[in-house]
Amino acid sequence: xxxxxxxxxxxxxxxxxxxxxxxxxxxxxxxxxxxxxxxxxxxxxxxxxxxxxxxxxxxxxxxxxxxxxxxxxxxxxxxxxxxxxxxxxxxxxxxxxxxxxxxxxxxxxxxxxxxxxxxxxxxxxxxxxxxxxxxxxxxxxxxxxxxxxxxxxxxxxxxxxxxxxxxxxxxxxxxxxxxxxxxxxxxxxxxxxxxxxxxxxxxxxxxxxxxxxxxxxxxxxxxxxxxxxxxxxxxxxxxxxxxxxxxxxxxxxxxxxxxxxxxxxxxxxxxxxxxxxxxxxxxxxxxxxxxxxxxxxxxxxxxxxxxxxx
Numbered sequence: 001x002x003x004x005x006x007x008x009x010x011x012x013x014x015x016x017x018x019x020x021x022x023x024x025x026x027x028x029x030x031x032x033x034x035x036x037x038x039x040x041x042x043x044x045x046x047x048x049x050x051x052x053x054x055x056x057x058x059x060x061x062x063x064x065x066x067x068x069x070x071x072x073x074x075x076x077x078x079x080x081x082x083x084x085x086x087x088x089x090x091x092x093x094x095x096x097x098x099x100x101x102x103x104x105x106x107x108x109x110x111x112x113x114x115x116x117x118x119x120x121x122x123x124x125x126x127x128x129x130x131x132x133x134x135x136x137x138x139x140x141x142x143x144x145x146x147x148x149x150x151x152x153x154x155x156x157x158x159x160x161x162x163x164x165x166x167x168x169x170x171x172x173x174x175x176x177x178x179x180x181x182x183x184x185x186x187x188x189x190x191x192x193x194x195x196x197x198x199x200x201x202x203x204x205x206x207x208x209x210x211x212x213x214x215x216x217x218x219x220x221x222x223x224x225x226x227x228x229x230x231x232x233x234x235x236x237x238x239x240x241x242x243x244x245x246x247x248x249x250x251x252x253x254x255x256x257x258x259x260x261x262x263x264x265x266x267x268x269x270x271x272x273x274x275x276x277x278x279x280x281x282x283x284x285x286x287x288x289x290x291x292x293x294x295x296x297x298x299x300x301x302x303x304x305x306x307x308x309x310x
Contacts, residue, residue, distance in 0.1 A: 092238055095203045095231040099280035103246035107229060108239040114174045117181025117237035121190060124226040124239050133169045140167045142193040153258045154185055181237055184208055184252055197225040199248055201240055204232035207249035211266035213259045247277035
């Protein structure tokens with residue numbers, strides 16, 4: 001409908017001549033039509049909604065720390081003495097021959113009451129060290145049953161009697177020095193009484209191997225060797241446990257002179273081991289002699305020169 005038509009209808013409706021009561025209805029319709037047109041125009045003029053792009057998650061970059069020069073160059077830590085594993089020191093090892101150290105498994109102490117030698121032998125026999133008095137009685141029995149033989153071995157009847165007295169148990173708390181075990185005499189007694197190889201091992205003295213004087217060697221010598229350690233500085237006997245096949249000291253000179261024919265074969269079972277002991281012992285002696293030559297001479301001209309011997 002044109003603008004002129006609309007003006008005409010409004011004009012006639014106002015007058016009320018042509019339409020009468022209908023005029024109000026027509027006006028309502030016209031108003032509704034105008035409102036509709038306005039809404040249509042508004043909808044046409046509104047820009048279309050902007051499409052929303054789907055949200056894409058972008059990974060957050062991880063900041064990389066640039067290490068400082070101090071962090072890049074870290075000097076290798078030098079292990080302290082606490083960090084380094086050091087094998088525990090075997091007690092009394094320093095009173096054994098140095099060349100034998102690598103063959104020592106362990107050294108076991110015993111009660112120090114003057115009976116230490118007999119205690120060590122009892123423990124080495126597997127009886128426990130408290131059976132030391134039984135060891136004494138066993139050695140007395142061996143000694144008295146072969147009095148003539150041992151008198152010849154010892155070389156003097158006075159020595160025989162001295163050994164006999166030393167073997168008698170002491171009733172006091174601490175055995176006197178005269179009651180202590182003594183080598184070489186008691187080495188022969190131990191070997192013969194228990195039919196075993198008895199080895200006296202020491203750093204400051206003469207190490208020896210004692211075989212039974214009369215009995216032949218058994219086919220199997222496993223567990224038939226005992227090592228009694230003499231600590232010359234401490235004046236003490238201990239149990240010594242050595243590795244199988246280790247070097248052993250030379251045969252006792254008295255055994256070589258007084259053993260019976262039945263016992264001839266004992267040393268032949270240990271020839272190589274004795275040879276190794278002698279070879280290593282000679283090397284150590286030469287080394288000690290060289291060290292002595294390199295030591296500066298002792299000055300005996302000063303007033304306090306004798307202090308070096310104290």
